[in-house]
Amino acid sequence: MKLLRSVAAAAASLLPALGAAQDFNAAPPNAPDQSPAFEGQARAPVLTDDIALKADVITDGLDHPWAMEQLPDGSWLVTERPGQMRVISPGGELSDPISGLPEVAAVGQGGLLDVLLAEDFAQSRRLWFSYAAPAEGGNHTAVATATLSADNSALEGVEQIFAQVPVYDGRLHFGSRLVHAGDGNLFVTLGERSDTPIRDTAQQDDNHLGKLLRIDAMTGAPAEGNPGLGLPEVWAKGFRNVQAAARDAQGRLWTVEHGPKGGDELNRPEPGLNYGWPVITYGLDYDGSPINDGITAQDGMEQPVYYWDPVIAPSGLVFYDGEMFPEWQGDALIGNLQTDQAFTRLRLDGDRVTGEARHLSGQGRVRDIAVAADGAVMLLTDEDNGALLRVSRE
Structure with a gap:
């Protein structure tokens, strides 16, 4: 509208x-x-x-929009938590939902979350998005990559490259923000799922809960040079629910939780x-x-x-x-x-x-x-x- x-x-x-x-x-x-x-x-x-x-x-x-990125033509690509992605033109026209998205677990704070454009998006049309994915036993935060069609109507070649472990049957603290690491990798922030006692696992090294990850942007594999803090994707730990993250002009990562x-x-x-x-x-x-x-x-x-x-x-x-x-x-x-x-x-x-x-x-x-x-x-x-x-x- x-x-x-x-x-x-x-x-x-x-x-x-x-x-x-x-x-x-x-x-x-x-x-x-x-x-x-x-x-x-x-x-x-x-x-x-x-x-x-x-x-x-x-x-x-x-409908409960969650994240946005500006496209090269001045439009805005916007996610909606129930599971839609749309484009808003510079004049304010709202597109129909973009096709090709996977199923999301739109429960509580979960659903379709962040979106991030490739630094060469104007040429590659590549993007990444995070979402609460349904899984046996509950749900977990996942990251996928895809390309956006030239007419902005569809995601093509969607591939899930990461899924948080463990799966948990909960409604809270999914995270998550995606940030380019500047070296072909992605930073991914992940919530600790809030409930007592599972929030305590933010301190444990056998899971992704309450962790900051650094992964290969194309494959989701652990990035080279990670510190070896438990699981190989983990960059740092002990976070609650980070929904704000960005790099400054010096390239340093900051988070707000x-x-x-x-x-x-x-x-x-x-x-x-x-x-x-x-x-x-x-x-x-x-x-x-x-x-x-x-x-x-x-x-x-x-x-x-x-x-x-x-x-x-x-x-x-x-x-x-x-x-x-x-x-x-x-x-x-x-x-x-x-x-x-x-x-x-x-x-x-x-x-x-x-x-x-x-x-x-x-x-x-x-x-x-x-x-x-x-x-x-x-x-x-x-x-x-x-x-x-x-x-x-x-």
Whole structure:
């Protein structure tokens, strides 16, 4: 459905924008007895600027969209969690579902998830997608590759190249984001399936749960040079549910994961390291009880670069590189499923966060975020009537 209507954003005028920005660090933490491990690990100084923003709805009528990629002609390829993939034209026209997708397990948080274009997509038409795949005994996160037909109507040569082990009969924490590793390999983020006690297997080395993988992009085989951390595909372990991942301008991988009640984390994963879940974590369990006696540090386990308490519910990450907002160059933009802010912006200095801003409100649950070719920020809202939004200067 084509709308192209302009929505008044929370930052449509400067004073409301700055007033809203000053509020988020005043919110009390869920775990007041916990303290950051180092200065600047939480509640960084609030970034303020004089940029008034607007959000234009390019199209709506999407069924719980999950991920997007911009095609060479300016269209957007979008996944919908129930199992559809569509193309949205630059003018907002929504295509019929693309044919050729495999069956997905559209249960709970599962379904069709991320999509990633080949770096030479304009020539090869190759892409990858992740999804919850049905399997005997339950479901598991899988990755497939295919080519998109020249008329954008069908996936051709679909081949599943990876499936998470073990299979689990659950509805939660599938992950997953796909990121080019820059060397012909893919990074794949995988959730730990949430339930107690299976979440504890994020610390075990005989499975893919709560792990970050690095695999060959064409075959799914373990990438050469992996650290030998349990299964040969595993690059790092100890994650909860990573739904945001991207490489920065220096080529470094960053992830942002859903924590418990007050424990969302920004990490810069490195090979062979253990990021702690669920042995150490900030925040509390959803019932208000401490997790593993509430400890936040242990030898042999990495601290997050940054954490949020209260949470932002992060999904989607991109490092800004565009002409529309030169003031944001290099900043990390993170989609927020919390509807009081559409996205969070972090200013980084090396491996540390030096400032945080939050932009817009009332736009819906932002599942993915991207930067368009013209520098606009694109948002995808995970709703029954989901939308693709274009954020630009007022």
